[in-house]
Amino acid sequence: MNLSEDVVVAFRDHYGADPDIVVRAPGRVNLIGEHVDYNGGFVLPMAIERAMWIAVRFRPDDEVHVLSCDFGQTARFTLSDFEYQKPHWCEYIKGVAAALKKRGHTLQGWDGAMLGNVPRGSGLSSSAALELAAAKAFCEVSNIPWDPVEMAVVGQEAENDWVGVNCGIMDQMISACGMAGHAYLLDCRSLEGTHVPLPTGVKIVILDTATRRGLVDSAYNERRSQCEEAAAFFGVDLLRDVSPEMFFAREAELPELTCKRARHVITEDVRTLAAADAMRMNDSETLGKLMWESHVSLRDDFEVSNEALNTLVDLAMAHESCLGARMTGAGFGGCAVALVREDSAAAFEREVAAAYQQAVDLEPAVYVTGATDGAQRL
Ligand code: ADP
Numbered sequence: 001m002n003l004s005e006d007v008v009v010a011f012r013d014h015y016g017a018d019p020d021i022v023v024r025a026p027g028r029v030n031l032i033g034e035h036v037d038y039n040g041g042f043v044l045p046m047a048i049e050r051a052m053w054i055a056v057r058f059r060p061d062d063e064v065h066v067l068s069c070d071f072g073q074t075a076r077f078t079l080s081d082f083e084y085q086k087p088h089w090c091e092y093i094k095g096v097a098a099a100l101k102k103r104g105h106t107l108q109g110w111d112g113a114m115l116g117n118v119p120r121g122s123g124l125s126s127s128a129a130l131e132l133a134a135a136k137a138f139c140e141v142s143n144i145p146w147d148p149v150e151m152a153v154v155g156q157e158a159e160n161d162w163v164g165v166n167c168g169i170m171d172q173m174i175s176a177c178g179m180a181g182h183a184y185l186l187d188c189r190s191l192e193g194t195h196v197p198l199p200t201g202v203k204i205v206i207l208d209t210a211t212r213r214g215l216v217d218s219a220y221n222e223r224r225s226q227c228e229e230a231a232a233f234f235g236v237d238l239l240r241d242v243s244p245e246m247f248f249a250r251e252a253e254l255p256e257l258t259c260k261r262a263r264h265v266i267t268e269d270v271r272t273l274a275a276a277d278a279m280r281m282n283d284s285e286t287l288g289k290l291m292w293e294s295h296v297s298l299r300d301d302f303e304v305s306n307e308a309l310n311t312l313v314d315l316a317m318a319h320e321s322c323l324g325a326r327m328t329g330a331g332f333g334g335c336a337v338a339l340v341r342e343d344s345a346a347a348f349e350r351e352v353a354a355a356y357q358q359a360v361d362l363e364p365a366v367y368v369t370g371a372t373d374g375a376q377r378l
């Protein structure tokens with residue numbers, strides 16, 4: 001799982017010398033608080049054991065040379081003069097450089113070898129892991145003080161403005177700010193976060209449906225505008241500012257779909273805050289129950305689940321060691337996350353994977369993980 005030594009070996013093989021430093025930044029899974037980030041609400045992600053590692057050697061000039069071990073490709077650019085070329089892993093690194101420069105930072109060049117094990121495009125945010133690892137590399141070689149929140153914003157800017165993917169801030173915030181053994185309760189409006197300890201005696205199990213989001217972009221934009229419509233109805237900018245009392249007093253006045261979308265967002269904020277409270281009390285039963293309620297709300301009100309996710313979550317819930325499970329991420333495929341009793345996590349993995357394979361004839365990837373630290377120099 002830890003690739004810090006492998007990345008050093010890869011660096012030596014490629015450059016014929018030792019790197020100066022190794023940096024790491026993790027992927028993430030969101031325990032609860034789904035489709036609320038763009039409504040200014042609360043999310044509760046944690047940094048996972050899978051990450052991006054970059055072995056880095058300082059350069060005296062302004063060239064960046066990078067080997068991607070996973071793609072078996074090299075790329076290079078000059079910091080004083082670079083532009084967007086075409087969709088490519090190096091554009092994430094250029095995007096980070098551009099966002100840092102825009103903030104007035106002076107950047108030094110480096111040689112790097114990078115190696116990651118966050119599955120790409122599964123919804124565990126391999127892109128944020130890459131962005132934050134690149135930001136860490138630039139900050140180390142250029143002597144820029146590491147401000148995790150600033151660097152999360154740099155990563156998001158790289159992805160929004162350079163790569164051209166319209167993502168929220170959650171992935172970058174947790175990859176920058178994660179703490180071992182803890183999830184991170186993040187207020188997506190103020191960007192204030194609190195570390196919340198994971199309950200004892202449980203494991204987090206990520207189950208990949210092996211189905212991929214198809215219509216996700218158009219559905220995502222549609223959900224966003226439905227949320228904006230509901231916020232406008234209540235006379236606020238963000239649904240975050242509509243309390244459950246305000247909502248339930250007037251829900252009958254809303255068009256049916258708008259009402260369902262808003263109901264998900266407003267009740268999800270309540271569940272997420274309750275989940276953080278349950279974690280503080282070491283109450284894994286309540287946490288699990290809230291995760292399941294979140295799934296039902298995403299399935300029935302927000303309507304972003306799919307057959308495969310529903311099947312996998314139902315199979316997980318039916319297992320005796322499971323305290324709660326839900327779809328996680330944007331939806332329409334991707335991963336589910338389950339809270340499982342530690343002593344029977346191995347049986348859970350095996351039996352739920354087998355049952356899913358039998359039910360839908362797809363093999364689910366399974367990742368059992370603890371919560372790890374955010375971006376760091378090792
Ligand atoms: P995810 O849901 O995993 O974030 P994205 O499509 O947002 O999926 O990001 C995946 C992209 O990030 C890849 O196409 C690649 O350009 C880059 N990337 C992720 N992991 C790696 C890696 N290990 N090595 C090189 N590039 C990577």
Ligand code: MG
Binds near residue numbers: 127128
């Ligand atoms: Mg991504």
